[in-house]
Amino acid sequence: MTAIEVNQLTRAFQSKRKAAGLAASARALFQPEYNTVEAVRGISFRMEAGELLGFIGPNGAGKSTTIKMLTGILHPSSGGARVLGFTPWKEREKLAFQIGTVFGQRPQLWYHLPAIDTFLLFGKIYELDDRETQKRIDLLAEAFEIRDLLETPVRKLSLGQRMRCEVAASLLHRPKLILLDEPSIGLDVVAKQHIRDAIRRMNQEEGVGVLLTSHDAGDLEALCKRVIIVNHGQIVYEDKVSNLKRKHLTTKLVEVRYAEEVPANFRLDGVEILKVGRYGVKLRFDTDQTAVDSVLAHLSGVGELVDITISDPPLEEVIAKIYREAAPASS
Amino acid sequence: MKNIKFLFALWKANLQAALEFRAAFLTQIIFMMINNGAYFMFWFLYFDKFKNVRGWTLQDMMLLYGIAATAWGLAAYFFGHFTTLGEVIANGRLDYYLSLPKPVLLHVLASKSLGSGMGDVIYGIGSFILSGYLSWDGFLRYVLGVLAGVCIFISFLTIIQSLSFWLGNTVALSQIALSALLTFSLYPSALFNSATKFVLLTIIPAALVGTVPAEFVRSFTWSSLLQMSAGALIFLVLAVSMFRSGLRRYESGSAIQVEV
Numbered sequence: 157m158t159a160i161e162v163n164q165l166t167r168a169f170q171s172k173r174k175a176a177g178l179a180a181s182a183r184a185l186f187q188p189e190y191n192t193v194e195a196v197r198g199i200s201f202r203m204e205a206g207e208l209l210g211f212i213g214p215n216g217a218g219k220s221t222t223i224k225m226l227t228g229i230l231h232p233s234s235g236g237a238r239v240l241g242f243t244p245w246k247e248r249e250k251l252a253f254q255i256g257t258v259f260g261q262r263p264q265l266w267y268h269l270p271a272i273d274t275f276l277l278f279g280k281i282y283e284l285d286d287r288e289t290q291k292r293i294d295l296l297a298e299a300f301e302i303r304d305l306l307e308t309p310v311r312k313l314s315l316g317q318r319m320r321c322e323v324a325a326s327l328l329h330r331p332k333l334i335l336l337d338e339p340s341i342g343l344d345v346v347a348k349q350h351i352r353d354a355i356r357r358m359n360q361e362e363g364v365g366v367l368l369t370s371h372d373a374g375d376l377e378a379l380c381k382r383v384i385i386v387n388h389g390q391i392v393y394e395d396k397v398s399n400l401k402r403k404h405l406t407t408k409l410v411e412v413r414y415a416e417e418v419p420a421n422f423r424l425d426g427v428e429i430l431k432v433g434r435y436g437v438k439l440r441f442d443t444d445q446t447a448v449d450s451v452l453a454h455l456s457g458v459g460e461l462v463d464i465t466i467s468d469p470p471l472e473e474v475i476a477k478i479y480r481e482a483a484p485a486s487s
Numbered sequence: 488m489k490n491i492k493f494l495f496a497l498w499k500a501n502l503q504a505a506l507e508f509r510a511a512f513l514t515q516i517i518f519m520m521i522n523n524g525a526y527f528m529f530w531f532l533y534f535d536k537f538k539n540v541r542g543w544t545l546q547d548m549m550l551l552y553g554i555a556a557t558a559w560g561l562a563a564y565f566f567g568h569f570t571t572l573g574e575v576i577a578n579g580r581l582d583y584y585l586s587l588p589k590p591v592l593l594h595v596l597a598s599k600s601l602g603s604g605m606g607d608v609i610y611g612i613g614s615f616i617l618s619g620y621l622s623w624d625g626f627l628r629y630v631l632g633v634l635a636g637v638c639i640f641i642s643f644l645t646i647i648q649s650l651s652f653w654l655g656n657t658v659a660l661s662q663i664a665l666s667a668l669l670t671f672s673l674y675p676s677a678l679f680n681s682a683t684k685f686v687l688l689t690i691i692p693a694a695l696v697g698t699v700p701a702e703f704v705r706s707f708t709w710s711s712l713l714q715m716s717a718g719a720l721i722f723l724v725l726a727v728s729m730f731r732s733g734l735r736r737y738e739s740g741s742a743i744q745v746e747v
């Protein structure tokens with residue numbers, strides 16, 4: 157079943173343009189000039205119910221604008237979208253009963269009140285009866301490990317604790333889909349892990365679909381099965397995360413340590429030598445151009461191996477490469 | 488009915504948030520009562536010299552202040568964002584309300600409570616009681632007048648601040664409009680010529696939150712009741728329509744915000 161269907165969705169904004177200085181300000185008062193900026197340019201995609209979909213891109217790529225159109229916050233300039241069968245900007249209230257949203261930079265918990273009070277308020281907003289609200293709070297408190305935090309005023313929680321409460325609040329009404337806009341922004345490694353674990357658990361146990369925007373490739377690796385990469389308001393890549401890795405993670409990083417000194421003129425065909433130390437070397441090669449076994453055979457022929465590490469480059473590098481490759485065509 | 492329950496839940500949350508800072512909450516209430524009392528001193532001094540002003544006595548002025556203060560106080564306490572709606576729109580802070588399944592305008596307005604409003608309410612009720620118009624039917628008319636006033640205050644400022652959807656920042660404009668509305672609402676329309684009276688019933692509906700309800704409490708007339716209720720209804724419809732039509736132009740924003 158399709159949860160989200162987006163068809164040629166476009167959103168343009170008008171922004172005022174003014175040269176520097178007082179004279180330009182005075183001129184702009186009578187003859188204002190505007191630029192039209194297309195934040196989202198005709199994107200189309202589908203998301204299935206219960207899917208974990210990553211929607212990533214650099215700053216200004218159009219991720220948040222897309223999410224805001226899909227929740228009914230913004231009206232599009234053109235194009236269409238159906239979310240759980242609703243047109244978001246026309247049936248916003250009906251849709252809001254079925255989805256949860258978290259904007260990393262826009263807290264929804266009341267700042268001066270303990271989180272439990274916002275949870276109870278949300279129970280009323282989502283028209284749950286008191287017993288159902290309490291049951292959900294108990295379940296979410298356990299899943300997100302926030303039981304001890306619920307009665308502390310939100311202003312006194314750490315960012316990580318607050319974000320766990322934020323995501324939990326978005327799931328109070330048992331939504332079919334949650335849209336998370338940068339939920340891990342500013343969080344440390346442990347806090348990110350906590351949130352990822354809880355989201356994965358809610359996906360598995362309740363079948364809630366997750367559309368996640370993030371800068372963090374770690375979120376993508378840990379949570380998402382499929383990824384859409386956007387840049388300059390357009391989709392530049394769409395595939396399974398496993399395919400992204402298989403197709404683009406062809407470069408290997410190798411670090412070798414030897415029992416004896418490495419010859420100073422250490423060279424290897426088809427391999428980029430990054431560093432040659434006294435007892436070790438660091439190199440990089442592309443598996444499409446150079447066979448792994450020939451590299452390993454050569455390395456073991458140089459001397460007695462003490463240690464060897466073979467790793468993929470960080471996924472972030474791969475994604476940055478995709479941004480760069482897409483940039484000239486779409487700019 | 489569900490929206491009424493939701494409103495009560497919001498008001499409860501507002502009260503809980505205010506009670507987190509009890510001293511500030513109580514201080515605001517007390518100082519607003521003192522402020523209103525000090526403002527009214529002018530009329531004590533005036534009526535010490537003159538018996539009435541175009542038929543309005545000290546008691547009538549107390550009634551006028553009582554109605555306007557109670558209406559303003561109720562609006563400020565229960566729908567506190569009605570003075571800052573323009574900033575919410577211009578700063579892209581409607582996102583939170585748009586992502587929840589409730590009527591946006593109602594939700595925004597009731598999400599903030601100005602503690603000082605309770606000071607106005609207490610002062611207003613006291614002023615009404617001291618005005619000498621307290622009777623069963625007088626009280627009923629006072630309640631109707633106050634409700635019309637609440638509706639006019641909120642609707643008028645919503646209309647002005649909804650211009651933010653088109654103009655961007657309307658903070659200065661809404662402050663001027665607010666100041667004009669409040670200032671003129673505290674003077675009887677009898678002081679003004681007919682052109683000004685017309686302005687005070689339409690463009691700046693100050694008479695609809697001051698003079699007209701006060702005259703209605705002084706003596707029931709169908710004309711006052713009609714002016715009050717039609718005025719409140721028209722301004723309410725205009726406010727809701729304008730806000731809704733502006734919402735289509737809403738541009739959101741990326742500023743960091745917190746819900747207090």
